[in-house]
Amino acid sequence: MLRRLGTAVGCLLILVWCLLPVAWIISLSFKTQESITVGNPGFLPSEGTNAGWQNYIDVWDNEQFRRAILNSVGIALIATVASVILGTLAAYAIARLEFRGKKFVLTTALAIAMFPVVSLVGPLFDMWRTLGLYDTWPGLIIPYMSFTLPLAIWTLTAFFREIPWELEQAAQVDGATSWQAFRKIIVPLAAPGVFTAAILTFFFAWNDFVFGISLTSTENARPIPAALSFFVGADPFNRPASLLAAGAVIATIPIIVIVLVFQRKIVAGLTSGAVKG
Amino acid sequence: MAKIQMKNIVKKYGDGFPAVNDVSIDVADGEFVILVGPSGCGKSTLLRMIVGLEDISSGDMVIGDRRVNDLAPKERNLAMVFQNYALYPHLTVYENIAFPLRLAKAPANEIDEKVRAASKTLELDEHLDRKPGNLSGGQRQRVAMGRAIVREADAFLFDEPLSNLDAKLRGQMRTEISRLQKRLGITTVYVTHDQTEAMTLGDRVAVLKRGILQQLATPRELYTQPNNLFVAGFIGSPPMNFLPATVEGNTISLPFGKVNLPADKAAKAQGKGLLIAGIRPEHFEDASVAANADEGSTFSAKVDVVEWLGNEAYAYIPFEAPPEVQEQLTQLEKDLDGESMRTQLVVSLDGASMVAAGDDARIWVDASKIHLFDPATGENLTLDRPVQPNEQADDTAGPAERGPGDEPETTRVREGN
Numbered sequence: 112m113l114r115r116l117g118t119a120v121g122c123l124l125i126l127v128w129c130l131l132p133v134a135w136i137i138s139l140s141f142k143t144q145e146s147i148t149v150g151n152p153g154f155l156p157s158e159g160t161n162a163g164w165q166n167y168i169d170v171w172d173n174e175q176f177r178r179a180i181l182n183s184v185g186i187a188l189i190a191t192v193a194s195v196i197l198g199t200l201a202a203y204a205i206a207r208l209e210f211r212g213k214k215f216v217l218t219t220a221l222a223i224a225m226f227p228v229v230s231l232v233g234p235l236f237d238m239w240r241t242l243g244l245y246d247t248w249p250g251l252i253i254p255y256m257s258f259t260l261p262l263a264i265w266t267l268t269a270f271f272r273e274i275p276w277e278l279e280q281a282a283q284v285d286g287a288t289s290w291q292a293f294r295k296i297i298v299p300l301a302a303p304g305v306f307t308a309a310i311l312t313f314f315f316a317w318n319d320f321v322f323g324i325s326l327t328s329t330e331n332a333r334p335i336p337a338a339l340s341f342f343v344g345a346d347p348f349n350r351p352a353s354l355l356a357a358g359a360v361i362a363t364i365p366i367i368v369i370v371l372v373f374q375r376k377i378v379a380g381l382t383s384g385a386v387k388g
Numbered sequence: 389m390a391k392i393q394m395k396n397i398v399k400k401y402g403d404g405f406p407a408v409n410d411v412s413i414d415v416a417d418g419e420f421v422i423l424v425g426p427s428g429c430g431k432s433t434l435l436r437m438i439v440g441l442e443d444i445s446s447g448d449m450v451i452g453d454r455r456v457n458d459l460a461p462k463e464r465n466l467a468m469v470f471q472n473y474a475l476y477p478h479l480t481v482y483e484n485i486a487f488p489l490r491l492a493k494a495p496a497n498e499i500d501e502k503v504r505a506a507s508k509t510l511e512l513d514e515h516l517d518r519k520p521g522n523l524s525g526g527q528r529q530r531v532a533m534g535r536a537i538v539r540e541a542d543a544f545l546f547d548e549p550l551s552n553l554d555a556k557l558r559g560q561m562r563t564e565i566s567r568l569q570k571r572l573g574i575t576t577v578y579v580t581h582d583q584t585e586a587m588t589l590g591d592r593v594a595v596l597k598r599g600i601l602q603q604l605a606t607p608r609e610l611y612t613q614p615n616n617l618f619v620a621g622f623i624g625s626p627p628m629n630f631l632p633a634t635v636e637g638n639t640i641s642l643p644f645g646k647v648n649l650p651a652d653k654a655a656k657a658q659g660k661g662l663l664i665a666g667i668r669p670e671h672f673e674d675a676s677v678a679a680n681a682d683e684g685s686t687f688s689a690k691v692d693v694v695e696w697l698g699n700e701a702y703a704y705i706p707f708e709a710p711p712e713v714q715e716q717l718t719q720l721e722k723d724l725d726g727e728s729m730r731t732q733l734v735v736s737l738d739g740a741s742m743v744a745a746g747d748d749a750r751i752w753v754d755a756s757k758i759h760l761f762d763p764a765t766g767e768n769l770t771l772d773r774p775v776q777p778n779e780q781a782d783d784t785a786g787p788a789e790r791g792p793g794d795e796p797e798t799t800r801v802r803e804g805n
Contacts, residue, residue, distance in 0.1 A: 277474035280441050283461040284468045285488040285535065299478045 140166050140356035147352045166357035176358060178330040179338030184365060186248050186334055187316035190255040194312045195305055197256070198263030203293065205264065206271035207279075217268070220261035228258065232325045239326055246328045254326070255316040262315075263308035270304030271297070306373045313369055335362045390452035390542040390575060391417045392438060397447035399433050399599070407433045409599040410447070415543075420569055420576045422590035424583060426622070426725040430599040431579045432547055438577060439468050439545050451542060467536035468545040472552065473528045475520035475535075481507075482516040485534040492539070506538040509568070526557045537568070543575040550585065562588060583623055587611070595619050597723055617716070617766035620666045620759060621724050626702065626734045630720070632713040633665035633760065640665065640758065643707040644733075645687035650756050653770045657760045660769065664713055666759040669702065669734045674741035675750035686752045692732070694745045701741055703749065705733040716763050 138154055139147070146160035156162065170176050205213055235254060236245070244250035274297060282292035298305070323337035330338070339358050343350065392415040399408040408430040415421045423431040436442040438449060440461035449456050456464050467488075476484050483490075485506055489499045507513050510530040520528055529549065536544055549565070550558045566589050569576050580586055586593045587607040595602040595610065595618070603615040607623075614620035620628045634641045635657040640649045642665060649657075657663055675686045693704040709717060709731045717731065735751060743749045760769045 275472065275474065277470045277472055278476060280461070281468070281470055281474035281535075282476075282487070283441070284439055284466065286462045286465075286491040286539075288460075288462060291491065296476055 136356045136359055139353055140360050142353050144351055144353050148349060162353060166353050167361070170354050170357045170361065173342075175330050175338060176342070179333055179335045180361070182248070182330070182332055182338075183317060183334040183336075183362070186251050186255070186332070187313050187365075189248070190252045190259065190316045191309050191312045193252070194256045194259045194263050195309045198260055198267050198308055199298070199301070199305060201260075202264050202267030202271055203297065205268050207276070217265070220264050223257060224261035224265075226258075228319075228321050232321055235322075236325055245326060246331050246333075248332050250326050251316075251319075251322055251332060251334065254322050255312075255319065259312040259315050262311055266308045266311070267301065267304045270301045274300050310370060310373050314366070317366055391415060391419075392543060392575060392577065393448070393450040394434070394438070395448040395450070397434065397437060397449065398445045399430070399437060399442065400445040406445075406599050408437070411594075411596070411599070411601045412447075413594055413601065413604055415575055415577060417575055418573045420566075420578065420589060420591045422586040422593045423577065423579045423596060424581065424586040424593055424622075425596035425602075426723065427581060428598070429596040431581075431596050433599075434596070435468075435545055435547055435577060435579045438543075439466050440464050465542045466545055467539060467541035467543070468547065469529075469532045469536050469549045471548040473520075473532040475528055475531055477520050480517050480519055481512060481523070481531050481534075484520065484531055485512075485538050488535060488539045502538050503534075506534040509537065510534050525553055526561065529553060529561060533565075533568070537572065541574070543577065544569070546576070546578040546580075548580055549578075550580070551582070565589065583625065587623070595622060613768075613771055614666075614759065615768055615771070617664065617666070617720055617761045617768075618723055620761070620768065621720055624668055626669050626736070627724075628666045628668050628759075629733050629735075630713075630717055630761075631665045631667065631707070631733065632709050633663050634661065635663065635760070640755070640760075642687065643709070644689045644705070644751070647687060647753055647755055647758075648684035649758065653756075653758065653760065656769050660760075660762065662710065662712060662763060663769070664716065664761040664763050666761055666768075667753060668757065669736035671754040671757040672733075672735040672737070673752045673754075674737045674743055675752040677738045677741050678752045685755045686750050688748055688750055689733070691743055691745060691747050691749050694743060696739070699739045701737045701739060701743070703735040703737055703743055703751075705735060705751075707731055707733060713763055716766070720766075 135154075138156060141156045141162055142160050143162040143165075146156075146162075153160070201216075204210070205217065231254070239245040239250045244253070278296050278300070279292045282296045283289065287295065317334075318336065319334070320336040320340075323334040324340065327333040327337060333341070335358075339355060339362070342355055342358060392413075394411060394413045394415075397408055397411045398406060400406050411430075411434060413421065423434055425431050433442055437444050438451075440456065440459060440463075444457050451464060451466070476487065479487065482503055485503045486499050489502060494502075503516075504513075507516055510533055512527070512530055512534060515523060515527060515531075520531060523531065529552075532549070546565070550561050553561060562585055565578075569589075578585070578589060587610075590607060592604060593607055593610055594604045597618050603610060603619045605613070610619060610623050614623065614628075617630070621630070631642050635649060635654055638649055638651055638654045639646045640654070640657075689705045691703045692706050695702040695704075714731070737743060758770070761767065762769055
């Protein structure tokens, strides 16, 4: 009994710890700007401080914000899809084939993933300006991919290794080409891994701030996290905190949608029953 | 339907080790051939070379009239059942069976018809909508078979399909496979390490040891006319006894005494010095029970242990072997995947025998069934050669009926290294 109570209290503590900032920012996004600048006691928006949906309407009416959302969605999705496709093919080769330099590829990938992002910003800034990639979508997609590919490759390699090779051989004996065996048997079975890699890649790309703010200068390619930091209301000395809060809440919605969509695909133990054992 | 011809097939791995070494086997159309041998003998590698999952280092693989060495598995039109079944876990039983047909882009109604027919044959009707993960071992096995029979393949290949089933199910599936193969009349190559499967299923059995074909013959011939020590020791359970022996005139000296040998056998072993005599346990009998136990072929020995099973009893009689024979026997034991145990004679006695442990028993041996092997080469000196293939096949109701008898049975012997 005491133990169950302890578990419950522990869970509650963790929930509060994790969700309080979220609750706070949601509550903030419903308050009026005045109530924040003037200072207003109370966690929940109350009479006089309640802005209703006004903040959301305002932030959505902002051309820059909409553009930033579009940039973020576009860049993150393209980076995710490209990274997952490349990662799948690379991981499949690493899991299945014996070739020279296999270890090298894996360790290099890991080394890249461990590289501090900040140290690359300077060189990339110079390079991108020379190459004309500065302040463009590819200018962000490329660094995102190079940082998420290693992760995708490692996750997917582990998944591919768990798929019995006989399945692929059986498919080939059944009359499939290597590509058909890969597409019809291996990829569906590796789906949990593919979606795990996709979620991680999407998170990285969506949440990135350092590249987003350093490699862009206009709304041409500026993603949401960077855009929010540039979000200035009518009064430059007075940041519109409630508008920012509303913007932040909107920015989390795609993440939640993506997780909900992909989560259903991440079903562990999909390969059970393939072989005896 | 097609015949499969393997001509001097060699498989060398990267380190130059020949996993399969110069094996030639002709599988006639409709024939059921077993590849058998202890683990690591290259039987699975050979099967995978037939189906195309393993490259062939040298030699010719001919299926039907096509040389298939360089063809991909999909172009060979063979069906294979894997040891671990290799079912597609994300597809239902129906889709698993339909998979080869879908790849061949067969029309939907034809697929449905064929899948239903296969599932009916294999009694899978009520499981068609389930996923392999929810099936029992035997059901999975049948799904794997269904996937093989649903298409009109030129041949079936089985890679130890029953080794993951429990003993009872294995027996049932064995007869099921045999029945299916006879009904479909399809060329079949079946890999196993289980000699019961080898003896009961095969029209002919190829015994392999370390990549080298030891003997290719009907089960009956393998049992009665083993080419060498290895085949003799591998086929039969409990295995053949190997005893040091010397032949002088028409008598053979065994560790337990002298026994009269038929003249023709004695002639073949004259002047060869120390030999290894191979006698199957059932060719011994308790002299007091045996009907025709003449004095010339009985000896007396102290029985160490008796295992009485009702219909028969196994008596164990330890003996000492001279070192030159001992070495060969230890090596043989190693080749057969066994542990080197003490040298002992296993004697199968009639259930009526009253011999008990510790007794000095009079044992009669059927001297006409003794094989004599050269200890250096392992070769059987007392083969009744030449064996006419049709004579052998007559009493097995095997390949002769189904047509492969028109080719002479190719029996190749190679000495162990």
